[in-house]
Amino acid sequence: xxxxxxxxxxxxxxxxxxxxxxxxxxxxxxxxxxxxxxxxxxxxxxxxxxxxxxxxxxxxxxxxxxxxxxxxxxxxxxxxxxxxxxxxxxxxxxxxxxxxxxxxxxxxxxxxxxxxxxxxxxxxxxxxxxxxxxxxxxxxxxxxxxxxxxxxxxxxxxxxxxxxxxxxxxxxxxxxxxxxxxxxxxxxxxxxxxxxxxxxxxxxxxxxxxxxxxxxxxxxxxxxxxxxxxxxxxxxxxxxxxxxxxxxxxxxxxxxxxxxxxxxxxxxxxxxxxxxxxxxxxxxxxxxxxxxxxxxxxxxxxxxxxxxxxxxxxxxxxxxxxxxxxxxxxxxxxxxxxxxxxxxxxxxxxxxxxxxxxxxxxxxxxxxxxxxxxxxxxxxxxxxxxxxxxxxxxxxxxxxxxxxxxxxxxxxxxxxxxxxxxxxxxxxxxxxxxxxxxxxxxxxxxxxxxxxxxxxxxxxxxxxxxxxxxxxxxxxxxxxxxxx
RNA sequence: GGCCCCGUGGUCAAGUGGUUAAGACACCGCCCUUUCACGGCGGUAACAGGGGUUCGAACCCCCUCGGGGUCACCA
Numbered sequence: 215x216x217x218x219x220x221x222x223x224x225x226x227x228x229x230x231x232x233x234x235x236x237x238x239x240x241x242x243x244x245x246x247x248x249x250x251x252x253x254x255x256x257x258x259x260x261x262x263x264x265x266x267x268x269x270x271x272x273x274x275x276x277x278x279x280x281x282x283x284x285x286x287x288x289x290x291x292x293x294x295x296x297x298x299x300x301x302x303x304x305x306x307x308x309x310x311x312x313x314x315x316x317x318x319x320x321x322x323x324x325x326x327x328x329x330x331x332x333x334x335x336x337x338x339x340x341x342x343x344x345x346x347x348x349x350x351x352x353x354x355x356x357x358x359x360x361x362x363x364x365x366x367x368x369x370x371x372x373x374x375x376x377x378x379x380x381x382x383x384x385x386x387x388x389x390x391x392x393x394x395x396x397x398x399x400x401x402x403x404x405x406x407x408x409x410x411x412x413x414x415x416x417x418x419x420x421x422x423x424x425x426x427x428x429x430x431x432x433x434x435x436x437x438x439x440x441x442x443x444x445x446x447x448x449x450x451x452x453x454x455x456x457x458x459x460x461x462x463x464x465x466x467x468x469x470x471x472x473x474x475x476x477x478x479x480x481x482x483x484x485x486x487x488x489x490x491x492x493x494x495x496x497x498x499x500x501x502x503x504x505x506x507x508x509x510x511x512x513x514x515x516x517x518x519x520x521x522x523x524x525x526x527x528x529x530x531x532x533x534x535x536x537x538x539x540x541x542x543x544x545x546x547x548x549x550x551x552x553x554x555x556x557x558x559x560x561x562x563x564x565x566x567x568x569x570x571x572x573x574x575x576x577x578x579x580x581x582x583x584x585x586x587x588x589x590x591x592x593x594x595x596x597x598x599x600x601x602x603x604x605x606x607x608x609x610x611x612x613x614x615x616x617x618x619x620x621x622x623x624x625x626x627x628x629x630x631x632x633x634x635x636x637x638x639x640x641x642x643x644x645x646x647x648x649x650x651x652x653x654x655x656x657x658x659x660x661x662x663x664x665x666x667x668x669x670x671x672x673x674x675x676x677x678x679x680x681x682x683x684x685x686x687x688x689x690x691x692x693x694x695x696x697x698x
Numbered sequence: 699g700g701c702c703c704c705g706u707g708g709u710c711a712a713g714u715g716g717u718u719a720a721g722a723c724a725c726c727g728c729c730c731u732u733u734c735a736c737g738g739c740g741g742u743a744a745c746a747g748g749g750g751u752u753c754g755a756a757c758c759c760c761c762u763c764g765g766g767g768u769c770a771c772c773a
Binding site for chain 2: 223224225227257259260321325328336339340341342343365367385388389390391394395396398399401402403404406408409410412413428429430431432433434435436454456457459462463464465491494495496498500501502504521522523524525526527528530531532533534535541576577587604607640641644650651652654655656658659660663665666667668669670671672673674675
């Protein structure tokens, strides 16, 4: 078997879509698994959609994800250039060969004419397909139109009989009747190839052995194969990938605004978690493993594990992966990543940040959720005294005033405000008073934080707040109790 | 509408003629516990429907239904 050569061929739109990223991932994994060559090619034949800086986004994303390419626009390679617009001149000779052999022809129909004929056909209830109108032009007619400088495109001449088929590595045998295949445009008026044509030519001239792409190309692949055959080129292996869906009816689309890699990173998703999750949407390793580094993915990857049916993107599961990855971060790395989010919530309030980080690391699902979780440290929210009531903790509205008074006394006598000292003072004091821990600690935590759920218990919160603030909050809570 | 593809719990999925139909996320309950979380234990929940083939179908065939894709001088 010849050496595997694959390509990831995104068009530079300015963003890296998660669906595209997953395609790149599978392509990368397959290639590395087979010790092949992974090529990056930029598909920018659509000049109208050119976006400044878009290729850089592609480079940055792929590299951040650990998918390094062996040949590409920025690093070159034996079949350069790797940017399609720079290969412009290479397509024409092949198109002319096809014209000569009768597999393609020049078409002078204007867009308006085409639209009109399409509408007429559809009004009759017929399905529209290019009617091969210009195939009937005589050589004289063609020459005179050419001499007159009339704009034209080049179309593929698909056969009207027989059928075309191929064997996809994931979908198996795919066949389509030739008479349902449209005479697609190969070369546009501006001389640029369409995606359809550029792909065939580039994939062949770049020596691509395995074409890995989304399944939206599945139904046009027979047409591409007709082209390969007409040009006398070997047909590559195909691996079409099932779509990533937003829900059962819609695919994860660019319009959702939250489907870009950069969006997830901004919100505080870890790249490793994202890659790990994405790998499992449409593929499974065949065993029970769920956590994979990139190297482990390469090792485990197999085309046999690819699924045929579309998979719904589950933010829930992604978030679970993210939580797990955050939990496994070295503490200093967690602190570094969390710091900006701490700052956002604390706004300069003095705090034992390393201790806060310690308490938060195991509770952080997505970094962007941090500010909401710790905002109470900066300012205690208004709260309902009903929060003091907790049967399980043996705390009630009746027991609370006494409990808080006890806590106030114990806390105010602490010399050095450390967690062990706070713990010591409260626990011995509570035991001496003959109370249950919860009877005092539950209301204390409520009084200090004003909320049901906090990252840490009463002792940790009291410590983080500092002596002065803790006592101040305690006093105001007690006052609110007697006045209200 | 034509053509192509897909169809196991809410989601991802294992399963390739004989299984009590795995596992994970989510959800619910219990335990642990100074809250939440973590952890431990347990639970709810699926073969789209109908016909065949077969001693026996989630697995093979056909039909129906449902969903997706594609039918651009976009990729």
